Amino acid sequence: MGLSNSCLPVKLCSCHSASRRNSIIRKKLEHEELIRINAMDINRVSEDELLLLPGVNRQLAHHIVEYRQANGGFKQTNELLQVNGMTPRLFKSICTEMTLSTSNEKKQLxxxxxxxxxxxxxxxxxxxxxxxxxxxxxxxxxxxxxxxxxxxxxxxxxxxxxxxxxxxxxxxxxxxxxxxxxxxLSRASLFLDTLPPEIHAMLVSSSSQQSTRRANGESRSKHFRIASWNLQQLTSDKAQNPGVQEVICRIILLNNFSIIAIQEIGSKESLDFIINELNNPTIPSIKNLSNSSQGKWKYTISDAVDQIVQGCEHLGFLYDGSSGIELKQTSSLRCQGYFERSPYIAVFGIYNKIELVLVNMHLTAKKSDEDKNEQTKYEAKALSVLARAMKDTIKQKHKIILGSFNIIPTASDFEALIECNYSSVIAENTDISLKMLQGTSCVDNIWLSIEAKALYTGSSGVIRHSLTSPWIPTGWTLGGLVSDHCPLWTEFSLS
Missing domain, CATH: 1.10.150.320 (Photosystem II 12 kDa extrinsic protein)
Incomplete structure (x- = not known):
């Protein structure tokens, strides 16, 4: 009997320990399952989402996305160690919060x-x-x-x-x-209702000085402006953000753009949201712009030319059908072996007087770990081949090659294009960031054939101001830039 009594506490203690171990294991499994469910897909996660990981700052997040783009995605998670700025200690702390999908897997929303x-x-x-x-x-x-x-x-x-x-x-x-x-309700109205009163008032009150400038601007029957803008992964989600819509539409209307070449369009639906706001404005600052309610804006967009972080990249054009601009023809130029992304060409009729050929380009971006971008240089040299091919096959004389070239216009790689009588019109920096508003390099440009240059008024520029919105997220805060590329423009006259 004494023996039984002495064993009883031991048995109870043993059962208690087992129960406790089971509880710990269960909680551990639940925790691991929660991590698995909420794990970030390293091949799909955005730069902003990467900032949620402990120890990952904006620079490292940018390097991760750059590495992924340059290498066609990660093949295994430990490939993160090859990213500039990633340390073994940091990798060990975040690797359990990362998952990996292949390029063939479709994300289920x-x-x-x-x-x-x-x-x-x-x-x-x-x-x-x-x-x-x-x-x-x-x-x-x-x-x-x-x-x-x-x-x-x-x-x-x-x-x-x-x-x-x-x-x-x-x-x-x-x-x-x-x-x-x-x-x-419109998306803009939904966002306006949720904004603080001071931000709401700021967005509702448009700049009367800018509106007056547009209303009293030069006659559009004599002058027209062509612009180029890399909108940096303009996916449907991004295009639905009212801040993005407000910045794009305001810049277009206030600067009297007639045609805009767009790069990095994430989906064919993305431009629908911009066109709808231009033609039927819901954002107060766009409504208040002169004549914006009479818009007849249209667009044309290419088939997919490349992969970007959240889908396929397209090239496209926005154009104002109410200002004497008519789209005649479009085509993707299949220059296999020369360009990674097929140039997108459009022929526009201008006031029933001339036909203008626009070639929308996006050359391969520089890799973060390269001192020299040999691929971009090769594509820049191939522009002369494109120019000669157009000269032999396209009857229109007035040609413009514009877009993102990722290399400065004074580089020796453009000499062959210059020999084909093309000249660039932009010399200013065209990139921008919140830390470097003045930019660092001239990576976008507009190149004119000798016939197109004859129509050039000498007026051109890069827009660096008013490219942010309190609606656009930037990391954990709002007030971000619509793109890390500035819009650039050039003016022509038929007088």
């Missing part, structure tokens, strides 16, 4: 209109309380019409929205009935 409570709780940054509120609003409003409508949910803010945005979507075809469309 969670449809907010059919998502369950459990699925919502698995989204990074979303608490059970917020998940419940989202479901309640979805039920009350018979579904969401856009992701930004989440800002109407109490407790939701811009930071949480930017965190979950890469993981969610709205399947419009399931929710957009005829009656719904008439009741749906």
């Amino acid at each position: 969670l449809d907010l209109n059919v998502a369950t409570y459990t699925e919502l709780c698995c989204l990074p940054g979303l608490t059970p309380n917020l998940a419940t509120k989202i479901l309640n609003r979805r039920h009350q409003k018979r579904g969401f019409h856009c992701v930004e409508e989440l800002l109407k949910v109490k407790g939701m803010d811009y930071i949480i929205l930017s965190t979950i945005r890469p993981h969610v979507t709205i399947k419009y075809q399931q929710t957009a009935t005829a009656s719904d469309k008439t009741e749906t």
